Amino acid sequence: MIERKYGKYYNLKRIKRLxxxxxxxxxxxxxxxxxxxxxxxxxxxxxxxxxxxxKAPDLYLCHSSFQ
Structure with missing residues (x-):
């Protein structure tokens, strides 16, 4: 907000400290x-x-491939 209003940049640590x-x-x-x-x-x-x-294990398998 300060950057937009005044065109100045401040570190977040400085803002937290203030x-x-x-x-x-x-x-x-x-x-x-x-x-x-x-x-x-x-x-x-x-x-x-x-x-x-x-009906049995591994009887039906599903596979999809994209090329």
């Missing part, structure tokens, strides 16, 4: 907490009716 000397404190904004919706499920209904259960 604020401490004058008894000024800055208001710190708190981080917004995320919220989760209750009853929300990550799984969707199997609309296509595909069978995703493996």
């Amino acid at each position: 604020m401490r000397k004058l008894g000024i404190t800055s208001s710190i904004r708190r981080k917004r907490k995320g919220c989760t919706k209750s009853g929300y499920s990550n799984y969707e209904e199997n609309v296509l009716g595909r069978d995703f259960t493996a």
Whole structure:
């Protein structure tokens, strides 16, 4: 703010020291907490009716390649 208004640059340590000397404190904004919706499920209904259960280990493998 000082830089924009007056075109002068000061070190943050100097500003902290001056604020401490004058008894000024800055208001710190708190981080917004995320919220989760209750009853929300990550799984969707199997609309296509595909069978995703493996009959044996390593029977179905998935691979995606980008070129």
